Amino acid sequence: MAYESDFVLINLQRQLVEHFDLGEMQQLCFDLSIDYDELAGDTKTDKARELVKFGYRNGRIPEIVQRCAELRPQEIWNKPAKIYAHDGLPDEWIEPLQRLHRLVKEFNRNRQLPFNNERTRQGDEIAFTMREAAPFLFGQLDVGQWLKSDSIGKRLAVVKYLDWLQDVEFAGSLLRMLVTEKPFLQLHVLLAIDSMIDQLDWRGRKTVTAALTIYKIVSRDADLRYWRERILSRLSSQNSRSLQEG
Numbered sequence: 001m002a003y004e005s006d007f008v009l010i011n012l013q014r015q016l017v018e019h020f021d022l023g024e025m026q027q028l029c030f031d032l033s034i035d036y037d038e039l040a041g042d043t044k045t046d047k048a049r050e051l052v053k054f055g056y057r058n059g060r061i062p063e064i065v066q067r068c069a070e071l072r073p074q075e076i077w078n079k080p081a082k083i084y085a086h087d088g089l090p091d092e093w094i095e096p097l098q099r100l101h102r103l104v105k106e107f108n109r110n111r112q113l114p115f116n117n118e119r120t121r122q123g124d125e126i127a128f129t130m131r132e133a134a135p136f137l138f139g140q141l142d143v144g145q146w147l148k149s150d151s152i153g154k155r156l157a158v159v160k161y162l163d164w165l166q167d168v169e170f171a172g173s174l175l176r177m178l179v180t181e182k183p184f185l186q187l188h189v190l191l192a193i194d195s196m197i198d199q200l201d202w203r204g205r206k207t208v209t210a211a212l213t214i215y216k217i218v219s220r221d222a223d224l225r226y227w228r229e230r231i232l233s234r235l236s237s238q239n240s241r242s243l244q245e246g
Contacts, residue, residue, distance in 0.1 A: 104153035134164030
């Protein structure tokens with residue numbers, strides 16, 4: 001089975017725009033029981049981006065990719081992650097670190113807004129764009145320093161970078177953030193932990209299982225509960241397979 005971290009979200013968004021018109025994209029959403037009308041925007045680019053964002057936040061990217069592969073079998077829908085040479089960067093990422101710093105500032109401002117659904121929507125948009133930036137930032141972030149930063153925007157940015165990078169060296173740091181951070185960032189920490197599961201050895205799986213078992217969700221957040229249970233279920237399945245193979 002494939003998971004969100006196995007796919008390059010930028011590629012998926014571009015392929016949706018290239019291979020589906022608006023009517024076909026609406027049918028795709030219908031096939032997946034996703035409310036097309038709730039996806040913001042009117043153009044193909046808008047709808048494709050919102051569909052990928054929805055799939056990423058709700059753990060449904062593999063379903064979207066599978067259905068696209070069924071409808072357009074001649075295309076490759078699970079392109080591997082790519083490290084770009086500077087002269088091969090898409091125009092919007094010619095200066096990826098500079099753009100990331102702008103996103104950090106934007107998120108810091110977002111956290112100063114009154115709590116409401118619009119603040120959460122804007123925060124999700126920024127977080128998703130940070131995740132898009134990750135392949136273009138390889139080797140440019142001091143992960144340890146950003147994780148300890150006083151800037152919540154920097155901490156979110158490095159969490160999204162680790163979501164893409166899947167470096168288990170920082171799994172412990174992410175788990176500690178579930179204690180120190182507020183619910184919005186906790187959610188994105190869980191997304192990053194989920195991306196690393198296939199990279200963990202048995203000791204790492206045991207550590208994550210123990211941490212998530214005692215992790216207390218102080219807010220009534222269905223998304224936090226969903227991702228915690230999803231991760232624990234995946235870990236349980238992996239441990240069962242290990243026992244059978246051992």
